[in-house]
Amino acid sequence: MNKEKLLVIIGPTAVGKTKLSVSLAQRFNGEVISGDSMQIYRGMDIGTAKITPDEMQGVPHHLIDLREPWESFSVNEFQTLATDHITQINQRGRLPLLVGGTGLYVQSVTHQFQFAEDSRDEEVRQKWETYLQKHGREALHQALAQKDPIYAEQLHPNNTRRVIRALEIIETTGQSMAEYQGEWEKSSPYELAMVGLTMERQKLYERINHRVDLMIQDGLIEEVQRLLDEGVPVDCQSFSGIGYKEILGYLTGELEREEAIALLKRNTRRFAKRQHTWFRRMKDIQWFDVTALDRWEEHEQIIAEYVAGKFC
Known part of the structure; x- marks a missing residue:
């Protein structure tokens, strides 16, 4: 073909x-x-x-x-x-x-x-939403940098939606974003x-x-x-x-x-x-x-x- x-x-x-x-x-x-x-x-x-x-x-x-x-x-x-x-x-x-x-x-x-299967955990996401409200965007971004510094470099601290999503994935799967996202x-x-x-x-x-x-x-x-x-x-x-x-x-x-x-x-x-x-x-x-x-x-x-x- x-x-x-x-x-x-x-x-x-x-x-x-x-x-x-x-x-x-x-x-x-x-x-x-x-x-x-x-x-x-x-x-x-x-x-x-x-x-x-x-x-x-x-x-x-x-x-x-x-x-x-x-x-x-x-x-x-x-x-x-x-x-x-x-x-x-x-x-x-x-x-x-x-x-x-x-x-x-x-x-x-x-x-x-090839995208990996989606992974959602409302409880984990809510935890990081609360963390954001309490500590602010910079602290949230720093939390991601400690867990996945390579992916954190790609995200601006203002992009809290993606930062929280990354933290949710890391916590629920135990994988870095590069490992999770596929190949x-x-x-x-x-x-x-x-x-x-x-x-x-x-x-x-x-x-x-x-x-x-x-x-x-x-x-x-x-x-x-x-x-x-x-x-x-x-x-x-x-x-x-x-x-x-x-x-x-x-x-x-x-x-x-x-x-x-x-x-x-x-x-x-x-x-x-x-x-x-x-x-x-x-x-x-x-x-x-x-x-x-x-x-x-x-x-x-x-x-x-x-x-x-x-x-x-």
């Missing part, structure tokens, strides 16, 4: 994935599947750098605006939805492009992460082409800083205030995302405006570094350096030739 085709475009934030994905989708009769864990939320547009209808240029996009900001969303759900879309797009005779910067989400699809398939089930975009670090950081300035100019602070006015809880999953937790700190009086903006820039740069580390561990990626932005059309042509060689 022939494998389903899948083109993947990955790379750190602000490197140019969105622009490239639209161009390649137009060349290869494609449809884009967002691999971004934050763009699934409705009304969270500026802080997620969500593609606009004009930027889509008529290319169908999937897995955007699926959930309300107060709803939860898991990598398991993403894997199921993305896999279904890949099949449907192939059946339409078109090429699916999985595009994004959330490494776990992308890799859960490309190499079919990757060694080979992909897809006829796969993986394009990785990279850029000289200082240039990328300049683009990140400029993007944040544009987000503030375009109304990021007002977007977060609107979400608060609509009653979105400050401890929900969506508010733990970069761009929202920092502005939330300003609006709740924990930070000055310029402090929040500087923190957002710093956290985004650090996120880009973590993305790079994650993607460098993944196999089968063909990397393209796009530092020379004045040669973007040339970059696009070279990448298009690589994709054509993989699928045509």
